[in-house]
Amino acid sequence: MSGNKTFGEIKKEINAGTLDCHKLVSSYLKRIEENKHLNAFLEVFGDEALHQAQEVDDKIRKGKAGRLAGMVIGLKDNICYKGHRVSVSSKILEGFVSLYHSTVVERLLAEDAIIIGRCNCDEFAMGSSNEKSAYGKVLNPHDNSKVPGGSSGGSATAVAAGLCTAALGSDTGGSIRQPASFCGVVGFKPSYGRVSRYGLLAYASSFDQIGPLTNNIEDATLLLEIMAGKDEFDSTLLQKDAPNYFEEYKKTDTSKLRIAYIKDCIDHTGLDPEIKSSLEKTIASLKAEGHTVEPVSFPFIDYAVPTYYVLTTAEASSNLSRYNGINYGYRSPDAKDPDTVYKKSRSAGFGKEVKRRIMLGTFVLSTGYYDAYYARGQKVRRIFVEKTNEILKNYDLILLPSTPGTAFPFGQNDLDPVKMYLEDIFTVQANITGLPAISLPLGKHSNGMPFGIQLMGRKYDETTLLAFSEELMNIH
Numbered sequence: 001m002s003g004n005k006t007f008g009e010i011k012k013e014i015n016a017g018t019l020d021c022h023k024l025v026s027s028y029l030k031r032i033e034e035n036k037h038l039n040a041f042l043e044v045f046g047d048e049a050l051h052q053a054q055e056v057d058d059k060i061r062k063g064k065a066g067r068l069a070g071m072v073i074g075l076k077d078n079i080c081y082k083g084h085r086v087s088v089s090s091k092i093l094e095g096f097v098s099l100y101h102s103t104v105v106e107r108l109l110a111e112d113a114i115i116i117g118r119c120n121c122d123e124f125a126m127g128s129s130n131e132k133s134a135y136g137k138v139l140n141p142h143d144n145s146k147v148p149g150g151s152s153g154g155s156a157t158a159v160a161a162g163l164c165t166a167a168l169g170s171d172t173g174g175s176i177r178q179p180a181s182f183c184g185v186v187g188f189k190p191s192y193g194r195v196s197r198y199g200l201l202a203y204a205s206s207f208d209q210i211g212p213l214t215n216n217i218e219d220a221t222l223l224l225e226i227m228a229g230k231d232e233f234d235s236t237l238l239q240k241d242a243p244n245y246f247e248e249y250k251k252t253d254t255s256k257l258r259i260a261y262i263k264d265c266i267d268h269t270g271l272d273p274e275i276k277s278s279l280e281k282t283i284a285s286l287k288a289e290g291h292t293v294e295p296v297s298f299p300f301i302d303y304a305v306p307t308y309y310v311l312t313t314a315e316a317s318s319n320l321s322r323y324n325g326i327n328y329g330y331r332s333p334d335a336k337d338p339d340t341v342y343k344k345s346r347s348a349g350f351g352k353e354v355k356r357r358i359m360l361g362t363f364v365l366s367t368g369y370y371d372a373y374y375a376r377g378q379k380v381r382r383i384f385v386e387k388t389n390e391i392l393k394n395y396d397l398i399l400l401p402s403t404p405g406t407a408f409p410f411g412q413n414d415l416d417p418v419k420m421y422l423e424d425i426f427t428v429q430a431n432i433t434g435l436p437a438i439s440l441p442l443g444k445h446s447n448g449m450p451f452g453i454q455l456m457g458r459k460y461d462e463t464t465l466l467a468f469s470e471e472l473m474n475i476h
Contacts, residue, residue: 004162007219010070014060021053021060021070021114028072028116032163038139040157042077043085044117052114059112066111068226071219073108074158074167077118078125079210080199081105088201089133090123092349093329102199103234104168104210104227111226116164119154123351124320125170125203127151128178128423131410132353140183142449146407149179149423152213156183159213166214166223170200172207173308174402174427177439177454180213181402184441184450187213188220188466190228191459192434194242198233202319204312205236207431217470220438221245224462238460245463252467256290260395263295265426272405275451278443279401282453285475293399296391301429303380305421308428309357310364310377316354317361323349356417384432392435392458397468401426402439402452426454436462438469442476 013019029046049072059065075081078088080098082105087093105115122132130138130153138153140146141161148157152169156179159167169176171189180187189211200210212223228242265271266279286293325331325345332344350358364373391398404425413420430437436459439452455472457465 004160004215005165006214006216007071007165007222008216010165014070021056022050024070025049025053025072025114025116028164031161032117035141035161035163037144038141038157038161039120039136040138040154040161040163041074041117042087042089042120042135042154045084045115049114049116056112056114067222068108068111068113072114072116072165074117074119074155074164075105075115076121076152076155076167076169078121078170078201079105079168080201081115081118084118086118086201088124089121089135090350090354091134091330092323092346096329098199100199103196103231105199107226119152119158119167121154121169122151122353124201124316124354125151125172125175125208126316126353126357128174128420129408129410129413130154130179131414132351134351137410140407142184143407145409146449147182147410149182149403149407151175153179155213156180156185156187159183159185159215166212166219168210169213170203171209171211171431172203172312173431174424176211176213177402177427177437177452178424180439180441181452182407182450185213185215186217186220186441187211187439187452188224189430189437190224190462191436192431193236193238194436194460194462195224195227196231196234196237198231204315205319206315207308207312209431217466217473221249221466224466243463245466248463249467249470252463254464254468254471256292257396257468258292258294258394259286259397259399260294260296260391261399262298262301264298264301265400268301268404268425270404270422270425271401272445272451274445275401275403275405275443278451279399279453282442282472282476283399286472289475294395296395298387298391300380300384300387301425304384304428304432305425307377307380307384308424308432309360309421310373311381313357313361314365314374315361316357317365320350320354320358325349353417381432384429385434388429388433388435396457396464398456400454400456402454403427406445406447406449406451430456435459436465438465440469440473442472
């Protein structure tokens, strides 16, 4: 079996009798071994995945298999899988084993998905390059000297290199869509509140969202349908049954949509000229197909990253306070009393970038600075929500770049954190507003690297977003 097959292609082979799940998993394990230099996986569940595959093959023969029989999935290392280690690529959780399934894992397993391993990521999902993992950087499969993007870089690389059928990531400010753009795969962030976060180790709770990285829209849609829906363990979730996305998106009429493109993004000085040219060609193609495509102004783009980092670091400061060397995870051997347990364990257990964000978050929440930073950031967030929804009252979708450029060389942004943070300038809007967004692998730069084009939709209207994404993939 060659890599990068869609689930539909795999199912056809299984139905034709030319492939079974055991052979499929064996093939992926061989590819993972051949590509272990990419460092996409922190741990591979080889024997267990083969055992799962055998059980699924038995179910297929008996006609009792679930909808995901034959889909082999990698999990980002911040999603809990009972009885398996989860570390968020951090030394602070080294050796920690999850006591329960995340809701998404429970739902995938119920439909006979096979989980092949846990994927590397930036430590605590804080990064845009996957250089911040405590267990080594992930390489971009298209050019090993370049970053794969972050924080879900291991998941994106695993899918792009054909090491699994699909992978799950988490997206707090673009952590699914940005690596999807750099690695040339589909990266989808559902609306905030559409997919349960129960069992996702938190970075910033009001921004985090689980989503899939896949080779096509159909697989992303199927995974969304199975993962989405009400869950008593997540109080921020929309407490309604999820739509039948897989059937509905195929029936949705996307022949005459109104699409806005944010002029401030396309004309942004930081946008690569070739990506700008590709977006302009896409706009022309959509107009030729009969869609209404018009420019809109959103003069707040340069405030997106500062707003995002003020608010997310504040939430991270609170969320990560539980990692203190007392109850679980890493404890410094040099600690002599409760005070040094906290100080030495956190100092040694967390990496530089995580400590930077914890300190920044603690600062913006501190007495005398709370109103100047955190409270003001929440007000700006409200403006983002209102102005973006105002655009979406008149348009069905918003078109914008996924990333300012293509994957950059390792170490390029190491000395300038602000430059690294600006890699998310076009993706954070969807997280600030809680809207669904997707990066589509529609471009190839003259430097040989892929890049994505991004679409953002109305909250909880993933159906239109996915249906139009399918059309755009077909006409581009």
